[in-house]
Amino acid sequence: MKTPGLAARIAAAIGNEIREGRLAPGTHLVAQIIADQYAVSRFPASEALNLLVKQGLARKVKHRGVFVNDLSPAQMAPAEIEIDLIEKTYALLADDVLEGRLPQTVSATLLRENYGLTQAQVQTLLTRIVKEGWLEPRSGYGYAFTEMLTSPDALVQTYRMRRALEPSALLEPSYHIESSVVQRLRGIEEHLLNGGIETMSAEELYDRGVNFHEAIVGASRNPFFLDALKRINSIRRLLAYRSMGSRGRYFQQAREHLEILDLLERGENEEAAAKLEVHLSTVIQNLDDIRPLLEGRSVQ
Structure with a gap:
């Protein structure tokens, strides 16, 4: 499952370097070097490394760090298309919240049907919004939008x-x-x-x-x-x-x-x-x- 946002964009950029052969198998990926390269803090850089590991583009070696993997043919396809789709959906959803077009409580099913996403894509979107703090899981069922400025x-x-x-x-x-x-x-x-x-x-x-x-x-x-x-x-x-x-x-x-x-x-x-x-x-x-x-x- 891919997570959109800053970490995902960094991961996508590094993933393309891996696919294009600019980062060879076995290359050591260091969070601080990535943070400096993209002018960000270590947190999104570390998140990007975790995404690369989840995607199979890199592996984590205990006590040593994260290293580039050999890629299978299926791993050679770029990830930007799905990231772009979720980014655009995020913007649409944010605008709907500001304009009061969504109820206070929503479900994953409602969001999937409203925005034409797959179940995995909806979960990716929900994970990001919950992490940003303007949506929270309800005990039992669904999600509720938290207090937000709308004027x-x-x-x-x-x-x-x-x-x-x-x-x-x-x-x-x-x-x-x-x-x-x-x-x-x-x-x-x-x-x-x-x-x-x-x-x-x-x-x-x-x-x-x-x-x-x-x-x-x-x-x-x-x-x-x-x-x-x-x-x-x-x-x-x-x-x-x-x-x-x-x-x-x-x-x-x-x-x-x-x-x-x-x-x-x-x-x-x-x-x-x-x-x-x-x-x-x-x-x-x-x-x-x-x-x-x-x-x-x-x-x-």
């Missing part, structure tokens, strides 16, 4: 809350951000400015922003700041995806993220907090410009 006004309110919360986290007496975290975050932002903004999926862009803000807030060593931010992020995902139909503003956001990292690295936390407050205020202003997009209408 632009509500999304603006989350940013106003974040503007009050996040800069304060940077001023905590216990604040300390590891240099390795700064370097990892900087690499992702530089990747965005070097073309990633145009090529990354909505999911990847969203996760990149979530990871940046949760990392700098988490460095406060005050778990209450991070818990509050995670709660906000868990309920704004779908509207955030819709907002990514307009990507020009991400160049400015990436540059501002880099400026905040530079200030934190120098220990200038008060300046970083002030910059972060301005950064979030700018995002709030930008949301007004894309309100039609957030409401499911085209931006003129």
Whole structure:
């Protein structure tokens, strides 16, 4: 069973390298190297390796790691077609949720019939959505959609809350951000400015922003700041995806993220907090410009 999303796209790309002979049988696949290559954290890189093992394209050797397998003829076919189908269905389903076209409780059968998927494809879709936190299994039967933001006004309110919360986290007496975290975050932002903004999926862009803000807030060593931010992020995902139909503003956001990292690295936390407050205020202003997009209408 294939899982769509960031990990699956990485796995598909590596799988194609294997099928095309660019990664020979026996090649050692290292999660950190893959994470660096695709400018992601180790988690999706490790998930991608697990997918390659499940697909039979690689094998896991105890105490040694993951290695490329010899392929059978049946394994030579690319996996992108099914991934693309599930990605498109995910987008349709997300839009149906935002527009209230689905009931609060759904079954796998209903989704299979609504979107013309196989049982395996529906299970793949359900696994992803449950993992993202906006659908949860009901005891006994079916799935229920969790609380989600469905209006632009509500999304603006989350940013106003974040503007009050996040800069304060940077001023905590216990604040300390590891240099390795700064370097990892900087690499992702530089990747965005070097073309990633145009090529990354909505999911990847969203996760990149979530990871940046949760990392700098988490460095406060005050778990209450991070818990509050995670709660906000868990309920704004779908509207955030819709907002990514307009990507020009991400160049400015990436540059501002880099400026905040530079200030934190120098220990200038008060300046970083002030910059972060301005950064979030700018995002709030930008949301007004894309309100039609957030409401499911085209931006003129």
